[in-house]
Amino acid sequence: xxxxxxxxxxxxxxxxxxxxxxxxxxxxxxxxxxxxxxxxxxxxxxxxxxxxxxxxxxxxxxxxxxxxxxxxxxxxxxxxxxxxxxxxxxxxxxxxxxxxxxxxxxxxxxxxxxxxxxxxxxxxxxxxxxxxxxxxxxxxxxxxxxxxxxxxxxxxxxxxxxxxxxxxxxxxxxxxxxxxxxxxxxxxxxxxxxxxxxxxxxxxxxxxxxxxxxxxxxxxxxxxxxxxxxxxxxxxxxxxxxxxxxxxxxxxxxxxxxxxxxxxxxxxx
Amino acid sequence: xxxxxxxxxxxxxxxxxxxxxxxxxxxxxxxxxxxxxxxxxxxxxxxxxxxxxxxxxxxxxxxxxxxxxxxxxxxxxxxxxxxxxxxxxxxxxxxxxxxxxxxxxxxxxxxxxxxxxxxxxxxxxxxxx
Ligand SMILES: C[S@@+](CC[C@H](N)C(=O)[O-])C[C@H]1O[C@@H](n2cnc3c(N)ncnc32)[C@H](O)[C@@H]1O
Ligand SMILES: [Zn+2]
Numbered sequence: 001x002x003x004x005x006x007x008x009x010x011x012x013x014x015x016x017x018x019x020x021x022x023x024x025x026x027x028x029x030x031x032x033x034x035x036x037x038x039x040x041x042x043x044x045x046x047x048x049x050x051x052x053x054x055x056x057x058x059x060x061x062x063x064x065x066x067x068x069x070x071x072x073x074x075x076x077x078x079x080x081x082x083x084x085x086x087x088x089x090x091x092x093x094x095x096x097x098x099x100x101x102x103x104x105x106x107x108x109x110x111x112x113x114x115x116x117x118x119x120x121x122x123x124x125x126x127x128x129x130x131x132x133x134x135x136x137x138x139x140x141x142x143x144x145x146x147x148x149x150x151x152x153x154x155x156x157x158x159x160x161x162x163x164x165x166x167x168x169x170x171x172x173x174x175x176x177x178x179x180x181x182x183x184x185x186x187x188x189x190x191x192x193x194x195x196x197x198x199x200x201x202x203x204x205x206x207x208x209x210x211x212x213x214x215x216x217x218x219x220x221x222x223x224x225x226x227x228x229x230x231x232x233x234x235x236x237x238x239x240x241x242x243x244x245x246x247x248x249x250x251x252x253x254x255x256x257x258x259x260x261x262x263x264x265x266x267x268x269x
Numbered sequence: 270x271x272x273x274x275x276x277x278x279x280x281x282x283x284x285x286x287x288x289x290x291x292x293x294x295x296x297x298x299x300x301x302x303x304x305x306x307x308x309x310x311x312x313x314x315x316x317x318x319x320x321x322x323x324x325x326x327x328x329x330x331x332x333x334x335x336x337x338x339x340x341x342x343x344x345x346x347x348x349x350x351x352x353x354x355x356x357x358x359x360x361x362x363x364x365x366x367x368x369x370x371x372x373x374x375x376x377x378x379x380x381x382x383x384x385x386x387x388x389x390x391x392x393x394x395x396x397x398x
Contacts (some may be wrong), residue, residue: 050312051321075274077390084387093306095270099281101397106281106390108292110319120279140283140398144378150319 009128014059014080023060023086032118035195036063039116039156040070042199051113054148056101056157057084057120058066061092067116067166068093077101102137104144111148121198125166138169142177142248146202155179155200167196174200270388273322273362274380276321281381281390283398288376292303293324294333299370299383301338306363316345329361337361 014022022028045051049187051072055064058076060083068073074094076082084096099106102124124141125134145155161167170182181200187193244255275293285291302305322341329337344351372381372388379396382389 048311049315050309052312052316071309073309074318079391085385088385090386095274096387097270097390098387100392100397103281103390103392104283107277108280108321110277111277136398140326142285235325 004242005126005162009109009126010057010123011080012084014095015084016085018084019060019080019086019218022083024063027127029062032062033059033066035118035158036066036116038186038195039063039064039158039197039238040117041076042156042197043114043116045072045152045154051060052111054105054112054115055094056105056115056145057123058087059120060086061090061094061096063116065090073260079175095219098219101141102132104140104146105148107148108149110150112153113150114153115145116148117154117155119158119160121157121170122161122166125162125169130171133185135169135173138173138246139176142179146177148199149202151203153202155198157198157200159196159198161196170198174198216230237265256268270367270383270386271363272328272332272365272367273316274388275367276362278372278388278390280376280379281398282374282377282379282396285374285376286361291374291376293321293328294372294381295375296328297371297373299332300368301332302366302368303360303364304366304388306359307364308356308359310359311354313325313355313358314344316362317341317358318343325361391396 004010007013051074053067053074055074055076056066058064058074058078059080061076064074064076066086066142068134076084076092076094077097077099079100083097086097090170097106101121103142119224121141125139126233127134149155161170167183174181179200179202181198184197185194186197186201188207275296278292279285280288280294282291282293284306320341321361326337329335342354345356366386367383367388368386370383372383373379374381
C-alpha cells in the first residue's frame with residue numbers, strides 16, 4: 001500500500017470524500033485516540049490547570065476532542081479545507097486555522113503551553129510542487145514553532161517517517177531551531193505498531209532555576225522538596241518507576257523492572 | 270474563531286516576522302456571533318498574564334466595542350467578586366466569535382479572510398516563505 005504522502009498533496013488527498021471516510025473509520029478513530037493519549041503522556045502537562053495547546057495538522061479534530069476532554073483549550077491548524085469542514089460539522093471546541101505549516105506558525109511569541117501533532121509532520125518532507133523546498137519548509141516550521149511556545153514549552157509529535165533520512169531531516173531542523181529533545185520509539189520490534197514521537201522542549205522551564213554555586217546564609221539543613229520539585233528532578237527511569245508504583249497500587253499489572261527499564265531506544269540528537 | 274485568538278494570531282508572511290505592526294491584525298467587515306461555551310475560570314486565570322491588553326482594546330475597537338477598561342483589572346482569586354470579572358472575560362474572549370470578515374496586516378497590507386469561522390492563512394505562491 002502506498003503512503004498518502006506519495007499520492008497527492010495533503011489538501012488534494014484529504015478531499016471531501018476522503019476526509020469523511022477517514023473521520024468515520026472506527027479503526028482510525030481508535031488508533032488516533034491512542035496516539036493522542038500517548039503524546040499527552042509524553043508532554044506530562046500540569047493536570048490542575050487548563051493548558052493552551054496548538055494541534056498541528058488537526059484534521060477533523062480527532063486529536064483535539066481528546067484535548068477538550070482533558071479540559072484543555074486548543075487551536076488547530078490544517079491545510080485541508082475539507083478536513084476542517086468535517087471538524088466544523090462535528091462541532092469541535094477548538095478554533096481552526098486553514099494554513100500550511102510549511103509557511104510557519106502565525107502566532108506571536110510565547111502563545112502556547114504545548115504543541116501536539118498526530119500523523120502530520122511527515123508531510124513536510126514532501127516536495128509537492130516544483131518550488132517546494134522541504135528543507136526550507138521544515139526550518140521555517142520549527143523556527144516559528146519555537147517562537148510560538150512559551151519558554152520551556154513542550155512538543156509531542158507522532159509522525160510516520162518514510163525512511164531514516166526523513167527522520168534525520170526532521171530532527172536536525174528541530175535542533176537548528178533551538179529545540180532540545182529527540183525521538184521516542186514505541187513498539188520498536190513491531191512492524192505494524194511501531195510508532196515515532198518527536199518530543200521537544202523550547203528551552204528550559206522557568207521553574208528549573210540553576211542554584212549551582214549559589215551560597216545561602218541559612219543553615220544547610222536538608223530542604224524538603226515538594227511534589228512538583230521532586231517530579232522536576234526525577235530521571236526518566238524514576239518517572240517510569242513512579243508511574244509503575246501508581247499503576248500497581250491501582251491494581252493494574254505492570255512489566256517487571258529489568259535492565260531495559262527506561263533505556264532510551266534511540267540516541268538523542 | 271474566538272475573540273481570544275485575535276490576541277495571538279499575526280501575519281504569516283516571513284518579511285513581517287519582526288515587524289511590530291504585524292500584530293494585532295486589523296479586523297474589518299466582521300460578522301460576530303455570541304455562542305455559549307463552558308465557563309473555565311482556571312483557563313481564564315491561566316491565560317491572563319499572557320494577554321496583550323492594548324491589542325485586546327484595539328481589536329475590540331475594530332469590532333465596535335470601545336467600552337472596555339483601559340487596563341486589565343487586577344484579579345485576586347480569593348475575592349469572590351472576581352467571579353463576575355472572570356465571567357465577563359469569558360464572554361468577551363471565549364463566547365464572542367468572529368464568523369466572517371477580513372483581517373489585514375498593517376505592515377504589508379495583506380488581507381486574510383475569515384469564512385465560516387475559519388481564518389485562512391494560506392499564502393499565494395509569490396508570498397510563500
Ligand atoms: C492523517 S491526518 C491526521 C489528522 C489528525 N491529527 C488526527 O489525528 O486525526 C494528517 C493531517 O495533516 C494535514 N497536513 C498535511 N500537510 C499539512 C501542512 N503542510 N500544513 C497543515 N496541515 C497539513 C492533513 O491535511 C491532514 O488533515
Ligand atoms: Zn504582513
